[in-house]
Amino acid sequence: MIKHLNAYDRALIEMGERLLKMGDLAGNRLSGAMRSLVEQNEALAKSITAGDDEIDAMDEDLEMEALELISLQQPVDRDLRFLASVMRISRDLERIGDYACDIAEITLFLKGKGPYFKPLVDVPRMGEMVQSMLRKSLKSHVEKDLASARQMHDDDNAVDNLFLLLLEELTDYMKKGPEYVDQASNLLLVARYLERIGDHVVNISEMTIFAETGERHPFKTRKPGVQR
Numbered sequence: 001m002i003k004h005l006n007a008y009d010r011a012l013i014e015m016g017e018r019l020l021k022m023g024d025l026a027g028n029r030l031s032g033a034m035r036s037l038v039e040q041n042e043a044l045a046k047s048i049t050a051g052d053d054e055i056d057a058m059d060e061d062l063e064m065e066a067l068e069l070i071s072l073q074q075p076v077d078r079d080l081r082f083l084a085s086v087m088r089i090s091r092d093l094e095r096i097g098d099y100a101c102d103i104a105e106i107t108l109f110l111k112g113k114g115p116y117f118k119p120l121v122d123v124p125r126m127g128e129m130v131q132s133m134l135r136k137s138l139k140s141h142v143e144k145d146l147a148s149a150r151q152m153h154d155d156d157n158a159v160d161n162l163f164l165l166l167l168e169e170l171t172d173y174m175k176k177g178p179e180y181v182d183q184a185s186n187l188l189l190v191a192r193y194l195e196r197i198g199d200h201v202v203n204i205s206e207m208t209i210f211a212e213t214g215e216r217h218p219f220k221t222r223k224p225g226v227q228r
Contacts, residue, residue: 023138033103034127048104055097062090085207092200099193133201141208152205159198166191
């Protein structure tokens with residue numbers, strides 16, 4: 001028997017689809033920003049910084065629509081948790097888009113500093129790790145895969161560990177001489193942005209679990225060794 005959806009049910013489905021589209025856009029922007037950094041591609045970096053408003057607008061639209069549905073429909077239980085998760089996840093995706101823009105801006109700053117003092121290996125690897133986390137978190141949200149969502153905490157710990165290694169390595173380069181400071185300090189900023197993106201991905205997974213179970217803080221152990 002075919003179930004006919006009312007306007008409210010269709011609105012919820014559409015919001016989920018738009019959230020996924022926003023996640024794809026944020027992921028593409030992050031991928032482009034990292035590629036611009038590795039390739040020192042000025043044109044690509046500029047295209048990333050120029051497109052920041054689109055994600056911001058999607059975040060605002062989703063928040064306003066969720067608030068309107070809560071006000072008019074007065075949802076309870078799972079529907080209310082879903083709408084709350086949409087608002088939180090869209091904000092996390094907006095922040096990921098902001099960090100992608102920040103990375104592209106660093107590309108533009110470093111473009112005039114000449115070739116990198118060493119081939120970039122661990123920074124782009126860290127970027128690939130958080131991009132993989134983002135894809136997995138969005139997939140687990142769509143599929144309501146709680147086991148995959150809970151895995152994000154372990155994945156994030158791996159990102160944190162790589163950040164600590166980069167912190168030590170790049171700090172050592174800055175101590176070697178002033179000729180390393182501009183590049184090393186800005187690459188360290190990129191690593192910090194990527195570490196923070198990992199945190200936002202963890203937030204997405206937490207809200208996926210919350211939407212399905214009502215469990216508000218599923219990850220009790222948080223980031224040993226990383227200062228907030």
